[in-house]
Amino acid sequence: MQPTSPAPLGSYVESWTPGPLTDEDPLATGPVAALSAALDLPGTVAEAGDPLPPLWHWLHFLTWPAQRDLGADGHPLDGHFLPPLPDRQRMWAGGRCEITEPLRLGTPAVRVSSLASVTAKRGRTGELLFVTERREFRQGGRTCLVEEQDIVYRSGRSTGQHPSAVDESALPRPDDPWQLPLRPDPPLLFRFSALTANAHRIHYDAPYCRDEEGYPGLVVHGPLLALLMLELPRRRAPARQVRSLSYRLRHPAFAGEALAACGTPAGDHAELRVATHREERHATAEVTFA
Template identity: 80%
Template sequence: MTQPVPPPLNSYVESWTPGPVTDEDPLPTGPVAALSAVLNLPDPVAKAGDLLPPLWHWLYFLSWPAGQDLGADGHPRDGHFLPPVPQRQRMWAGGRCEITRPLRLGEPAERISSLAAVTAKQGRTGEMLFVTERREFRQHGHLCLVEEQDIVYRSGRTAGQHPAALDESAFPHPDSPWQLPLRPDPALLFRFSALTANAHRIHYDAPYCRDEEGYPQVVVHGPLLALLMLELPRRHAPDRPVRSLSYRLRRPVFAGEHLVACGSPADDCAELHIATHREDRHATAEVSFA
């Protein structure tokens, strides 16, 4: 019997036009101190009145839906910028950020979120819906930074190409001027999930990862990989403020694997990437300095 052809993803979002949403956050110091501890830093990277490092604003403006509003995968079933796609599967693909003036920790900030673009594309494993959310951050009436996040959605589950078992042995570090090695374990990922209000089970539920998603182990958060790459200019070039950045998340990294954040600086920019023994570029980023 011939299976019915599902409608194109575009058909679900033809009339989907969510309006802008404004949120406020006092930017308390606690989350920065907590993430600093998770990354094994001796002291918080910023205290009240200091400038927030690039992408550390992801610790703020968080949404905590009720437990009954989560799906079987731990992700919210509904949300203002979640497209009305059946059996929605979500992946963070990448993003961009323009920093006019960094946010200042401990001072109230405003975020205005809006839908920037919705595009359907055909990939190797089927149709994908790319949703770009734009976010403007302000303090004291001044525009501080503009961020765009690219999220990919599929309808239903797809079989990914993932290793059946992991090699958790160390590997020779790539020959890069900037390096930051890390072996993320489930405890680190659990703590990062808590700090970012992320209940997606792929980051803490190993049986779910193996049985439902086909992963060999729990998955390292894409935002954590991006933050690790941005740690390189923060640690190695603290006197060169980042003016703009872009990043792309390409292949998952799993708990227990040794990874290295690598960076190659130039006069006014730097190229960054995440490497493991399996692949040289699980994630990539480019930063431009002020």
């Protein structure tokens, strides 16, 4: 008997049409203060009325599934915008954000999430499903920012091509005018997982990373790389408001590696990236200033 070919990923989502979902959050100051402490930001005190830095809304509108509803990898088994794929594997690819005005701490906000697009594509490692989720954030009856997140799914477990070991002594040597070094360690990854309600084991379970996913060590969160890039304009051009941004997560980085967020401003925009001695572009971003 000939083995049957796996069903195309698109066939699993032909009738999958999740409707919009509305959530509320008080935008408490605690998460901002906690992430500021984790990143060693000097003298940062979060108070009601302060503007949320770009992408820091990821600290809010969190969901905590019951423990029984997590998969073996720590990721939720089901969710409103999780496609019905067998043995689903998830990767955050990137996103975009338009900021009309920053959200303000201490003022309740509403998030309206919807499914923007679902596209099946074939990549080097097989068939992939690209899901884009759109989120509108409103405060005081006004739409303050609109975000799109691109998530890639595959069916079945697989490991990518990763280095067998990480050289923790090597340093990136960029020459960009904006630079911010960071050497993420396991405590930082643990704190960021807790602040973003992320229970995926690749960020805290080193034996799982090596034995099940094929990584040489703990994986730095893609969102943490994005936030690190956005720290460059926040610290180096604090008077300029980010009006729009886009980012792409390209290659994983690992705990213990020396990272450098690098940026080049040019007029009303800036090009950003995260580099190590292994890769010049683990993540890339572009911001446009108001």
